Amino acid sequence: MSNFINALSRVMAWFGCLVLVLIALTSVISIIGRALSGFGLGPIPGDFELVEIGTALAIFCFLPWAHLRRAHASVDLLSNVLSSRTTKAVEFLADLLMLACWAVLTWRMGVGMMDYQANGEVSFVLQIPVWWGYAASFPFAVMGCLVYLWRIALDVGCVATVEPSPRILQSGVH
Amino acid sequence: EPVSLRLHHFVPAQQNVAAHALAPWAKKVAEDSNGEVKIQLFPSMQLGGRPSDLFDQAKDGVVDIVWTVLGYTPGRFPRSEVFELPFSSGAGEPASRAFWEYVNQNAQEEFREVKLLAVHVHGPGLFHTRDPINTLEDIKGMKIRGGSRVVNHLLEEVGAVAVGLPVPAVTEALSKGVITGATLPWEVTPSLKITQIVKNHTSFAGDKGLYTQTFAMVMNKASYEKLSIDQKKAIDDNIGIELSAAFGRVMDQGDAEGLALAKKTDNNIVELDAAETNRWKQAASRVRDIWYEEVAAKGIDGPKLAENAEKLIDHYSKD
């Protein structure tokens, strides 16, 4: 099971990056098309909207992976001072908070999706129904919640413990 | 008991409409209610979300009042969209009065989930381009940011490349040649520095503009119902056709300032003659037909609505 969850998150991360690469290629093709608009070519219509849908999709695919790898920016300055029990408790609290927040966000996102389905709102250029963008990301938001739930199960030791993931610090932005 | 109402919108506090329509309205309501109704202004989407979320924020009670652009949510207000059709709408104040009347006659159901405070339009939209447009043919191949969904159709119809961009990105895209033109009313040209970047402006003969956008100020129903009778009165006395007209007037004043600035910078301001304007209207009529077909699929009689809108605009323009 643990292997499955890890593999699932990993494949989602790969898939999200694939989407990013497609976004990049779309933009590059669009630039070339626009530059050659004198020759009857043109930018990809609505590339703007495709980039938005793709970016959201990619990030929803990335979130579970980052949580599982404990890659979210955090401060472990006090971890030497606090007892390991306290540290574990904080970790458990943080994981609970993550699940709670995303469960609410995902639930509401689903409601938002149904609202858009009902009100018929479409995108500006391509006239894509807005709810399609939601629908593309929604399954990954749900999978994220499952991963967060799994993480909590690991915390309380209900499931066989796995090797703690190394913190990925090569990432980040600051 | 005094109440505080949150008014959320998407432009900075010092922008034309925010400073000259929204802030004075908030002040007026506060005065008329003897301070019982305080309107807190939240500019620049401070309370979160995107401009396209505003209408729903009022509908759902996230905030109490919003001022928003109906075209930001394409497909939601098909009946109101008539005013966005090319060469439908003219000067802001009369067209906004007409729009209020029109919505009350034809499009109330699009606002049934909120309390409608005002609707309005901006003044005549026109072209601002790097290269001059003197005839219909000149626009072929130009990369233009269209101001509304319908204008984008028109641009494609006449052989231009319609580029989708958010308004704040227009200045940069224009100065860099990512786009070579934009459709905008004069009112926003000073804040977007349009007259410094492009030197050609093309408008049309007659009193109708290339296009307009439709705006609405709406209030959450429950927030309104919660008010006392006196508080409701302070709101009710300050909404409707006169508030709509006030928004339109601010737009017109902004247009005059924008035009004056362009003249001062010695830009090339072209008004196409009646014959040439007619050629554009001809091209636009095909866009109209497409729009009629689109709304027919929703069970809406487009031609009838358009006729009604035209009558009302003519009526209020005569005064």
Next chain:
Amino acid sequence: MDPLWLAVWSLPALLILIFLGVPIGLSMLALGLGGCWAIYGSPIPLLNQLKTLAYGQLSSHSLSIIPLFLLMGQFASVGGLSQALFKAAEAFVGHRRGGVGIASIGACASFGAICGSSMATTATMAQVALPELEKAGYARALSAGTLAAGGTLGILIPPSIVLVIYAILAEQNIAKLFVAAVVPGVVAIVGYILVISIIARLRPGTVGGQAEPVSWGLRWKALSVVWPVMLIFIALVGGIYVGVFTPTEGAAVGAVGTAIAAWARGGMTRAKVLQAFELTASATAMVFMIVLGAAVYNIFLALSQMPQELAGWVGQQGFSPYQILWAILIFYLIAGCFLDSLSMILLTIPIFFPMVSGLDFGLTPEETAIWFGILVLIVVEVGLITPPLGMNLFVIQSMAPHITTRDLYLGAYPFVISDLVRIVILVLVPSITLFILRL
């Protein structure tokens, strides 16, 4: 509780959560949600707002530039471009006193030219340069300080994710900000090189022995390997500035160009590509978790009216423009000890920017906005290497556990001093930042 006080008290609560080890973005998200709920007085408005909040934030076109910059940096890293950059820099200056350290700074700067993030720059260059510095006999403190400070060039030299966020929040031109950052970035490089040279002169024991100079033939050969990096940098920043494409498109061009350069070097094996993907995924998720958390926390702050009250109060005090500017910069320097750069920018620019943009420094409003953006960039960058919370220090420590915390702090402080000197210079002489834009 009064909303204003609720907001005031939420700040220490936020710090406590963060210092206990709760992820930063999550802390802001949870407190922001709780705060909004409390001010609304009912969960209903909040729940309605959340229908579009997550998707709306994550599907932002302007923010889509960030994952593309991160992808670009990872391609450059796994593709071996970082190694080539270090070798090239070392070929030119490695034989001088303190030369390997100076080469590390040079390599950080050039890697920063194709990477938008400081932590990624620190991690990548530490991997390459830390072993070389130790081999050359550098003291641990100096090696750690050099790479932590060099890593900050990742956001100082464009492209820069922090500048992208600033541009979005302040509605400023990204291209102009990138171009304005170039000269201050060069000033930073010079400052860091001076620090290393001075240390090398005062305490020769800390920089090990000196190597033989490399022949010019070998130098040109090393340089010839890294020209794609320079080409990508010029195409990216130049292309955005001249207007061939929008910033987001520029990031796409950079990502594709870097992938091609890395592939040409043979660095794009399947395993490497997947590694780059995984690192991009976690870095992107980390940024957007903070972006989302800050967005919600900012709604809470706006609802509480705290920013408006603060701005109103400052406006009434009759402070001079420079007093306000210095107060803000000092605030950032102090807050930078306890908060990460991204959260600081996201939380404070909506408050400070309107204050500063109304001040008269004898510049045009746009110049003021750009100059302020660069100053903010530099003060938050200092926060990356100041204890106790210095993200770049954490990166070095995680990669080289044998370096003690004491060594880290000792190594970082000379570079912090050079940063402070640079801030004073850039505040006193705005034209250093603005003169390219005025050309």
